[in-house]
Amino acid sequence: MLRRSVIPILCALGPTLGACSDEPSETTMRAAALGFLNRAWEQQAATASLIGGARRIMPMPTVTSFHKLDCEVSQVAPGHVCTFEVSLDGKPPGRDKARFYKDVDGLVYMAVVGR
Numbered sequence: 001m002l003r004r005s006v007i008p009i010l011c012a013l014g015p016t017l018g019a020c021s022d023e024p025s026e027t028t029m030r031a032a033a034l035g036f037l038n039r040a041w042e043q044q045a046a047t048a049s050l051i052g053g054a055r056r057i058m059p060m061p062t063v064t065s066f067h068k069l070d071c072e073v074s075q076v077a078p079g080h081v082c083t084f085e086v087s088l089d090g091k092p093p094g095r096d097k098a099r100f101y102k103d104v105d106g107l108v109y110m111a112v113v114g115r
Contacts, residue, residue, distance in 0.1 A: 032107075036098075036110040037061070037063070038060070044058075061089050063088060064090050069084055070082065074099050079102070081097060081100075082100055099111045
């Protein structure tokens with residue numbers, strides 16, 4: 001009986017405690033961003049290879065820092081639109097915004113949002 005009354009309270013406090021929320025954690029967002037960066041780099045490398053050969057392929061950048069700033073439920077598609085700061089190759093961090101969503105495979109992915 002006590003268990004049934006505690007769950008709604010935890011869900012009501014979800015934004016504060018993170019309970020009953022599917023908002024991505026910083027770790028999940030970082031993994032999704034790394035996957036996005038890797039897929040984009042692979043596409044760019046394949047295109048560069050076709051145009052100018054393997055010597056024109058730039059090395060994939062390294063994410064040296066990643067920090068979640070805030071998230072809100074997306075109004076146009078499933079998931080959350082989150083703001084984050086990311087630093088590549090030790091350069092000063094830049095701020096960006098993207099949508100993070102869970103796909104049918106259960107993994108969280110990152111998608112670019114309209115500017």
